[in-house]
Amino acid sequence: MENEEQSETAHTEIMDATYQALCKYGYASVTMEKIATESGKSKGLLHYHFDSKDDLLAAFLEYLLARFEQDIESIDGTPDEQLDEFINRFVVDSGSDDRQALHLALLELRTDAPFNDRYREQLARNDKIVRETIANIIRDGIDQGVFRSDADPETIARLVLASIDGARTRELTIGDDGYAGAVRDALYDCVIDDLRAETNE
Amino acid sequence: MENEEQSETAHTEIMDATYQALCKYGYASVTMEKIATESGKSKGLLHYHFDSKDDLLAAFLEYLLARFEQDIESIDGTPDEQLDEFINRFVVDSGSDDRQALHLALLELRTDAPFNDRYREQLARNDKIVRETIANIIRDGIDQGVFRSDADPETIARLVLASIDGARTRELTIGDDGYAGAVRDALYDCVIDDLRAETNE
Numbered sequence: 119m120e121n122e123e124q125s126e127t128a129h130t131e132i133m134d135a136t137y138q139a140l141c142k143y144g145y146a147s148v149t150m151e152k153i154a155t156e157s158g159k160s161k162g163l164l165h166y167h168f169d170s171k172d173d174l175l176a177a178f179l180e181y182l183l184a185r186f187e188q189d190i191e192s193i194d195g196t197p198d199e200q201l202d203e204f205i206n207r208f209v210v211d212s213g214s215d216d217r218q219a220l221h222l223a224l225l226e227l228r229t230d231a232p233f234n235d236r237y238r239e240q241l242a243r244n245d246k247i248v249r250e251t252i253a254n255i256i257r258d259g260i261d262q263g264v265f266r267s268d269a270d271p272e273t274i275a276r277l278v279l280a281s282i283d284g285a286r287t288r289e290l291t292i293g294d295d296g297y298a299g300a301v302r303d304a305l306y307d308c309v310i311d312d313l314r315a316e317t318n319e
Numbered sequence: 320m321e322n323e324e325q326s327e328t329a330h331t332e333i334m335d336a337t338y339q340a341l342c343k344y345g346y347a348s349v350t351m352e353k354i355a356t357e358s359g360k361s362k363g364l365l366h367y368h369f370d371s372k373d374d375l376l377a378a379f380l381e382y383l384l385a386r387f388e389q390d391i392e393s394i395d396g397t398p399d400e401q402l403d404e405f406i407n408r409f410v411v412d413s414g415s416d417d418r419q420a421l422h423l424a425l426l427e428l429r430t431d432a433p434f435n436d437r438y439r440e441q442l443a444r445n446d447k448i449v450r451e452t453i454a455n456i457i458r459d460g461i462d463q464g465v466f467r468s469d470a471d472p473e474t475i476a477r478l479v480l481a482s483i484d485g486a487r488t489r490e491l492t493i494g495d496d497g498y499a500g501a502v503r504d505a506l507y508d509c510v511i512d513d514l515r516a517e518t519n520e
Contacts, residue, residue, distance in 0.1 A: 146347065222430060222433060225426075225429075225430050226427075226430045228426075228488070228492040229423060229426050229427045229430065229492070231492040231493070231494070232423060232491065232492065232494060237492075238492070238493060238494050241492055241493050242493045242494070242495065245489060245493055270508065273504070273505045273508050273509060274505070274509060276501060276502055276505040277482055277502065277505040277506060277509050277510075279485070279489075280481075280482040280483075280485035280486040280489065280502040280505075281478055281481040281482035281485055282481075282485065283484075283485030283488060283489060284480070284481035284482055284483065284484030284485030284486070284488065285481040285485070287429070287484060287485065287488060288446060288480075288481065288484060290433065291429040291430070291432040291433065291438075291439070291442055292432070292439060292442050292443045292446055293432070293433060293439050293443070294443065300477060301477055301478065301481040303474070304474045304475070304477040304478040304481075305478060307471065307474050308474060308475060308478050308509070308510050309478075309509050309510065312513075
């Protein structure tokens with residue numbers, strides 16, 4: 119038997135290997151065997167930790183979303199800076215090949231969510247947390263007088279998240295590297311700049 | 320040999336059968352055989368029209384996007400009404416089970432676009448046409464004095480399309496029927512209402 123610490127290390131190693139294997143082979147083609155090879159562990163050991171590929175991928179989604187949530191919750195600075203950082207992290211991140219490959223694997227995984235309760239629940243929970251994080255940044259900005267007081271944090275958060283998600287999907291599937299950046303600029307022109315502008319009056 | 324008219328009828332019938340088969344089985348599981356069964360034609364006849372499943376699905380994507388483009392170009396009324404109709408057609412359409420199934424199959428297909436030149440070219444062309452259609456509606460509205468003269472048609476069109484696309488993907492993958500409607504409302508609150516409001520001054 120492994121002790122708790124060993125088990126936690128093994129879990130992290132398997133998650134890293136899953137990340138690499140998904141980037142390399144994509145969601146549809148990844149197998150327990152390929153993940154085992156990537157991790158340098160035996161397929162048997164992988165099965166000791168996870169019953170099935172479904173089980174492993176649901177755990178990976180949970181791990182990835184938790185890491186993402188920690189990541190965006192750790193953004194600091196003024197509300198203004200936090201909002202910029204949040205939006206740009208989404209857009210700039212999608213530039214690297216590895217991030218593109220992961221984002222594509224995640225998009226494939228998401229198309230399975232209508233048939234997979236665990237994926238769907240985790241995606242719904244994550245959607246809620248991310249929207250709340252954006253809304254809280256805007257709320258703080260209103261409280262501190264840097265954003266207009268009549269702005270609706272939940273409504274803006276909804277539009278920010280949907281447009282960034284759509285932009286990334288289109289950038290990836292159309293193969294136009296500037297797509298997400300162009301939508302970010304549109305988001306500033308139509309929504310974010312206006313959120314700030316009125317405070318200068 | 321079929322004459323041109325027969326060939327065109329057969330093409331439409333095969334496209335209809337592909338639509339049905341994609342809704343029934345999804346993109347990953349659909350086969351030439353299943354599409355043949357759906358169309359009431361032999362697999363041999365299907366192969367007479369299309370060399371491979373890839374070939375057939377690329378033709379189907381072209382057919383579907385062309386139909387969608389005709390559909391949105393046929394929207395009439397004042398620019399105000401046209402914009403509402405465009406946005407609501409996207410959102411309301413996604414409500415029915417059949418449309419959900421098709422949208423999901425299309426999302427799966429889009430995840431293959433980075434590896435499929437024909438998909439990617441068609442999706443890029445469609446993206447451009449749809450954005451231009453929205454921008455033209457806004458441009459007409461500015462010319463007719465119903466939308467603010469300082470609005471940027473291309474920028475707003477970009478944000479409208481990205482946010483609706485992201486909203487539909489989230490509605491579908493999270494399984495929340497009200498998601499696209501909520502993003503539409505956010506789009507009106509943050510962008511569209513503002514496009515109109517200033518003209519009353």
